[in-house]
Amino acid sequence: MKTILYVRVSTTDQTSAHQRKQAEGAGFKVDDVLADDGVSGVTTLLAERSQGKRLFDMLRRGDTLVVRWVDRLGRNYADVTETIREFMRRGVIVRTVINNMTFDGATTDPVQMAVRDALIGFMAATAQAQAEATKEAQKAGIAHAKDREEAYRGRKPSYSRAQLDAVRAQLAQGASVSAIARDTGLSRQTVYRIQEDPAEAEAALARWAA
Structure with missing residues (x-):
């Protein structure tokens, strides 16, 4: 049984080494690291990424998939929830470094399953909402910068x-x-x-x- 850390690096402050250090600092003994660099979690589904595809081939029943948080799997609600459920169906345990969350298919108790599935949905929705909020903030920042630039430049000349x-x-x-x-x-x-x-x-x- 292996423990595989999956890393998605989308900005310069999210290096693979940093995420591995966080995981090992949280007590995870990582056997292998798969990393997708410069990949958007919003527009690119996990199965469409080069290393994301390998996860579906490598992970076996009893293996553990570790991610910093569910947003490393993606920021698309439908993709993240279906991905975690697919891994659980295969007998893979999904764990997060932040909050030390564990998702597996071991329980058969309907209440525990409902709580687990609700939590998965909540975390996936939060990841997408954060991405959308960041995008809107970036758009607002760009618009503000443009307004400031135009204010500095003054009225556009009516002549060539x-x-x-x-x-x-x-x-x-x-x-x-x-x-x-x-x-x-x-x-x-x-x-x-x-x-x-x-x-x-x-x-x-x-x-x-x-």
């Missing part, structure tokens, strides 16, 4: 590089604002702003990389 050059050239030649507006297709207000502060007009284009 070619139009700015044309306005400046015609102003230098003494053309009227109305004539320049007509020739360039810009509003008179825009031409006036360029005339009053050509340096800022140039800077605005530079901020917007136009």
